[in-house]
Amino acid sequence: xxxxxxxxxxxxxxxxxxxxxxxxxxxxxxxxxxxxxxxxxxxxxxxxxxxxxxxxxxxxxxxxxxxxxxxxxxxxxxxxxxxxxxxxxxxxxxxxxxxxxxxxxxxxxxxxxxxxxxxxxxxxxxxxxxxxx
Numbered sequence: 001x002x003x004x005x006x007x008x009x010x011x012x013x014x015x016x017x018x019x020x021x022x023x024x025x026x027x028x029x030x031x032x033x034x035x036x037x038x039x040x041x042x043x044x045x046x047x048x049x050x051x052x053x054x055x056x057x058x059x060x061x062x063x064x065x066x067x068x069x070x071x072x073x074x075x076x077x078x079x080x081x082x083x084x085x086x087x088x089x090x091x092x093x094x095x096x097x098x099x100x101x102x103x104x105x106x107x108x109x110x111x112x113x114x115x116x117x118x119x120x121x122x123x124x125x126x127x128x129x130x131x132x133x
Contacts, residue, residue, distance in 0.1 A: 016110075020055035024048050024118060041126055045119025052114025056107045061099035063106065064090060 027047035031039050039047070068086045073079050080086045090098050 016055045016059045019058055020051045020114065023054060024051035024114075027051060039122075041119055041122040044122035045115045048118025049111045049115035052117075053107045053111035056110035057100075057103055060101075060103045060106055064099050064101055 024047050027050060028039050028044060031043055031047065065083060065086050068074070068090060069080055069083060074089060080089070
């Protein structure tokens with residue numbers, strides 16, 4: 001049986017990808033237009049890094065709520081009663097800023113991942129394209 005926690009975890013990933021991929025493609029297109037040629041795999045990896053970092057930062061509040069629900073209880077041991085309860089209690093703890101707890105490490109980690117993933121993807125695409133052409 002799929003729990004609400006599982007659905008929230010999936011939503012966090014999907015929303016992040018929904019933001020990340022259009023930004024990645026848009027950055028590559030703008031960079032290509034600016035320099036007058038296709039972007040290199042290295043340039044693509046930088047676009048992927050920025051897109052990943054941005055999407056990570058924007059979706060951090062969802063991740064904070066998801067993490068709290070997965071833990072099940074707050075620091076005092078009081079159980080959360082659903083997502084809305086978690087949202088209200090997180091807000092009461094520290095306002096809107098509390099929803100961005102851990103944004104720095106999360107953004108850095110996903111930026112590195114975006115750099116590696118998109119760099120490897122574009123390199124493989126380039127190598128295989130030259131072999132198959």
